[in-house]
Amino acid sequence: MTRISMRSVSKYFDGGDTVANYKLDMEVDDGEFVVFLGPSGCGKTTALRMIAGLEDLSEGEIYFDDERVDGMPPADRNVAMVFQNYALYPHMTVRENIEYPLKVRGVPPEERDERVAQVAELLHIEDQMDSDPGEISGGQRQRTSLARAIVREPSVFLLDEPLSNLDAKLRLEMRSELKRIQNELGITTVYVTHNQEEAMSMGDKIVVLNDGTIRQVADPEELYERPRTTWVAKFIGSPPMNLFEGENRDGTVRLAEGNSLPMPAETSSQTVSVGVRPEDIDVSTEAPDTDWTVPGTVKTVEPLGEYVLVNVEVGGSVVNVKVPKTEAEAGDPVHLTFDPTDAYLYDEDGELVA
Amino acid sequence: MSVGSYLEDRLDRDLDGEKLTAILVFMLPGLTLFAIFSVGPMLYSAVGSFFTWDGFTIGQFAGFETWIAAFQDDAIINWDNLLAFQYPMGALPQNIIWMVVHVPLSTLLGLGLALLFADLRGRSVLRSMVFLAFTTPTVVIGLVLLFVYDPQAGIFNGLLRSIGLEGMVRNWVQEPQIAIYALVAGGVWVQTGFSMLLYSSALAGIDPALLESARVDGAGRFRRFKDIIWPLVKPVTAVVVIMSMIWVIRIFAIVYAAGGPSGGPGGVFSVLGLEVYQAAFSVPIEYSKAMVVALIELVIALPMAWYIASMD
Structure with missing residues (x-):
């Protein structure tokens, strides 16, 4: 199978005026499921298209194992790609669509039939084989386009937001289905999405991109537990991490709200920020008997069943708190507390200190 | 299936008398215009072609006399020349030959140019230049062709001279066996712009992801096409094929401008439209012959128009 390496890959458009990707350096191990995650316009799709060979590189090199592939046409890279809108050939039946890559590559008809039947079974679309793509449901179209990608037994499997056109229920179903198929086949996979839930649930490794550059490469737990910059911290999690501005006073953190936190500030930078996940904060209407709290006013309370989301205004910005239940109501003055060991300290450049 | 049950199948079951009245009332203005300006003249000439005419006054019933005369008229079909494939063959075969050469050429050229311009910078300028010919009045195209093929000043003969083919230089529209092809080339030039435009918009409507997907699937340029x-x-x-067939069957101005009412020396590139014009407007006026030729045109064009109109 195949290991993908990108070595300082950059992509410029409009003669260098637009930078889509800047110096991407990363590895995808053999059989690994890697997710490119980032907001729209962050360059994740361009990066995927460069791996596919649909986009030329401006700088850098891409290797599949030890073979340099940039400059090779997509057909010679043995990659398969699933497009956001599925890109099924509208004038061919489901069977002809799945068969097409085999036909182009001159696979003999008997073998073709066999392999098409196999993937059809794997993806549960045996009953739709003679329908036109226009006649089947979104989920079945998705399965067809997956089947067309898988049937060739590619060495690299590329997926560009494949679930974004499906409704919520189908998306969940296809998510586990995709993961199952990838596990079963063990194909090196790169998956592009802006949906962090998808990324966290499917990826062995997540590559967070913003403004065309890689912000962090980590597995899902690490990404959640140790976001390396304030940007990643604010991007991951729903709602994302809260950041409190503070100052470094001789090795301890003093929040802008006037409280000293019992946590060490092992950094030389003067201004710092303290990040706390919404589920790690407690909210109470009465002053707790700790030596510090963060005072605020409740803006809204959103009871979501599983938990209650309390939005508290603290010094002009909103802090999201996730609690099992609360007595606080909109307008109440409240006190926020958290265990300093759950907090992350970022220096003035937004880099994680501890 | 009987007509009754067929109609029953086709008609909406909810159609009650009131609705039917409303539908008929709304269709009346359109149907009236259609009857006066389309169906009426067709029926008029269909009936008129079976009568003798004295000028514009209808005479006696003549049966198929005019029809038989038309098919024996050398200007319409010159059977001897047709069998020997020698021009002039008559307007009907010449019109059909024009179609057979013109339609595939203009269609393929249009598709080729549309593909060529699809990803090119400045494509809108190039497209406009090619399409310009289609917007030019066809009479002007005919005149331009006369200039292009002129033995002294013509650009085509100039081109032949410059590549050392002095011997080929001639007045192309006066050569009996070649003249029609020289004019067909002009027609192709005009129609290519039209088919290119239709193909361009069809190509723009193809989802680029389909072609990218085919590239990833391993299809080369030719297979993708x-x-x-x-x-x-x-x-x-x-649409392109049928529209150009209809365009050719109706062709008149280019031929008239390039060769006058006779359609070139001995009528070597005369077409049906020209024969209608000749019969109806030059002395002696043969009104019934004009009707017969016009009906022949109509019989060829109508099924194609029907096909286009019934396309989904």
Whole structure:
């Protein structure tokens, strides 16, 4: 199978005026499921298209194992790609669509039939084989386009937001289905999405991109537990991490709200920020008997069943708190507390200190 | 299936008398215009072709006399020359030959240019230049062709001289066996712009992801064209082919401008339209012959118009 390496890959458009990707350096191990995650316009799709060979590189090199592939046409890279809108050939039946890559590559008809039947079974679309793509449901179209990608037994499997056109229920179903198929086949996979839930649930490794550059490469737990910059911290999690501005006073953190936190500030930078996940904060209407709290006013309370989301205004910005239940109501003055060991300290450049 | 049950199948079951009245009332203005300006004249000439005419006054019933005369008229079909494939063959065969040469050429050229311009910078300028010919009055095209093929000043003969083919230089529109092809080339020039425009918009309507997907699937340039582009522009091809067939069957001004009412020396590039004009407007006026030739044109064009109109 195949290991993908990108070595300082950059992509410029409009003669260098637009930078889509800047110096991407990363590895995808053999059989690994890697997710490119980032907001729209962050360059994740361009990066995927460069791996596919649909986009030329401006700088850098891409290797599949030890073979340099940039400059090779997509057909010679043995990659398969699933497009956001599925890109099924509208004038061919489901069977002809799945068969097409085999036909182009001159696979003999008997073998073709066999392999098409196999993937059809794997993806549960045996009953739709003679329908036109226009006649089947979104989920079945998705399965067809997956089947067309898988049937060739590619060495690299590329997926560009494949679930974004499906409704919520189908998306969940296809998510586990995709993961199952990838596990079963063990194909090196790169998956592009802006949906962090998808990324966290499917990826062995997540590559967070913003403004065309890689912000962090980590597995899902690490990404959640140790976001390396304030940007990643604010991007991951729903709602994302809260950041409190503070100052470094001789090795301890003093929040802008006037409280000293019992946590060490092992950094030389003067201004710092303290990040706390919404589920790690407690909210109470009465002053707790700790030596510090963060005072605020409740803006809204959103009871979501599983938990209650309390939005508290603290010094002009909103802090999201996730609690099992609360007595606080909109307008109440409240006190926020958290265990300093759950907090992350970022220096003035937004880099994680501890 | 009887007509009754067929109609029952086709008619909406909810159609009650009131609705039917409303539908008829709304259709009345359109149907009236259609009857006066389309169906009426067709019936008039269909009936008129079976009568003798004295000028514009209808005479006696003549049966198929005019029809038989038309098919024996050398200007319409010159049977001897037709069998020997020698021009002039008469307006009907010449018109059909024009069609057979013109339609595939203009269709393929249009598709070729549309494909060529699809990803090119400045494509809108190039497209406009090619399409310009279609917007030019066809009389002007005929005159331009006279200039282009002029033995002294013509650009085509100039080109032949410059590549050392002095011997080929001649007045192309006066050569009996070649003249029609020289004019067909002009017609192709005009129609290519039209088919290119239709193909361009059809190509723009193809989802680029389909072609990218085919590239990833391993299809080269030719296979992408054959397997993806060609099937997807097929409906447009039908429109382009039939529209140019209809355009050729109606052709008149280019021929008139290039060769006068006779259609070139001995009528070597005369077409049906020209014969209608001759019969109806030059002395002696043969009104019934004009009707017969016009009906022949109509019989050829009508099924094509029907096909285009009934396309989904």
